[in-house]
Structures are given as structure tokens and as C-alpha cells.
Amino acid sequence: MCIFVYVNDTSMTQKIRNILTHVEDVVSEDGELLDRTVKGHKYMAGSREEFLMIYASLLSAFISMSQAQIRVYGYLLRYADGAKFAVNKSLRIQMQEEIDINERTIYNTLTELEDKTLIFKHNGIYQINPRFAFRGSTKDRDGALMAIVELGCKNCI
Secondary structure: OEEEEEOOOOOOOOEEEEEEEEEEEEEOOOOOEEEEEEEEEEEEEOOHHHEEEEEHHHHHHHOOOOHHHHHHHHHHHHHHOOOOEOOOHHHHHHHHHHHOOOHHHHHHHHHHHHHOOOEEEEOOEEEEOOOOEEOOOHHHHHHHHHHHHHOOOHHHO
16 A cells, blocks of 8 residues: 655645546446546646655554654655765754754664664665655666665565
């Protein structure tokens, strides 16, 4: 199961776009088409990249997460943008101001999120585990999953 979450942290002009077209046909017993209803479901977004796919595995992980873990992970989901990132002291201080958690707690929480495999660290650089959340296409997500396994995170998938 996958849930799309709209993350609006850009100032792009929003446009209405189709995301899904649903067709319902009413057919008689002899196969004659009696009625057809076509519904277009729309969403407002400036671009496809503003959507974040959240997978059911993350929802179950939230049950055992502390408030600090949820806040730090939420911050990373919002700003990491699917890329690899370093979390240095200046970023932890910036996070502290926004999510109202002590900088040292943020430092410790990153290790806890690693232990839960919600984030992955290789050579001091973090990445959101695409098993739980991903920004981009499902094809790109498959490639990202393969990449973290190749980097040595066998428990990440």
C-alpha cells in the first residue's frame, strides 16, 4: 500500500492536473454497452516532485516511534527531497529551532532512526530509506532500493 502526501514547500504556480481517469460501463446481458461514466480525479500541484510516496511499512513503524523520532524523521522527509544529505551541527541547530528538540537529542535520534532502518548512513552521508518513503517514480524507487543494498544495508529492504 502506498499513500501520496502533498508537500508544498515551494512557491511554484499551482496547476490542476489529472491523476486518474476512472471509467464505469453498464453492459446488458448480451454485451451491449448501455451506459458509460468517465470520471477524472484531479489534484493541485506545481509539479510531480511535490508528492512524497509513503508506504504502509512506515505507518506501522510510527507505532513504536518516540515523539523525537517522529519529529526528526518528519523534518528529514520534508527537506531531504530524496537526496543524500549530511547532518552537521549547524543543520542540527537549525532543526532544533524548527522542531523544538535539543540538538544533542537530534544527534541521538539520528542513530535511533538508523537502527530502525528508516534512514541509511554510508561514509557519513545519510539517505531516507526508500522502502518507507520516496519522492519520485516507482521505477526510480526500485533503483534506489537496489543502491542501498549494494552499499551494504541488507536490512533496509
